Amino acid sequence: MYNALYIPSMSHHLIPPFLLREAGLLVNDMPKIHSHDPDLSTHTIFDPRTKMRIHLKLNGIFSYFKCRAIAPRELEDWSDYPVVYASPKGREWDPYDGVYAEEEACFLNHRGELRNDRLPSMRERPHLIEVDEDLSWHA
Secondary structure: OOOOOOOOOOOOOOOOOHHHHHOOOOOOOOOHHHHHOOOOOOOEEEEEEOEEEEOOEEEEEEEOOOOOOOHHHHHHHHHOOOOOOOOOOOOOOOOOOOOHHHHOOOOEEEOOOOOHHHHHHHOOOOOEEEEHHHHHHOO
C-alpha cells in the first residue's frame, strides 16, 4: 500500500490539505458559507490531471467528503477509472523539514511585502520528497 495510514479504531480518514497540495491537487478549503462569491470551485479538491472535482461538506466546522472501500469489480478493473493521487510520490516525507518554513518566509521582503520573484509559477521547488523508482506507476 502506497502512502497509507491505517488506524483500525477510526471510522473516518484524515489528510492534511498541505499534503494534498504537495500531490498537485488544488484545495479550496474555504466553506461556501464564508465565501463572498462562492462558485463550483469553492470548498472543493480538484485534480487538474483527471479534471475530477470533489465537493467538500461540513461536519460541524470540519471539512470532509464521503468515501467508501473500493468494490471488488473496481479493484479488478481499476485502470477503467480515473485515479487521483492524494499524496506526493515517494516513500519518505518529513512534515517537520525546516525547508517548508524557509521557503514560506522567502515570499516576503523585509517590509512584509510579497516578492514577485518567489511566486510558484516562477520558481523551482526543491526536491523535498525522496522518490522511489519502484513507484513509476505514479506519474
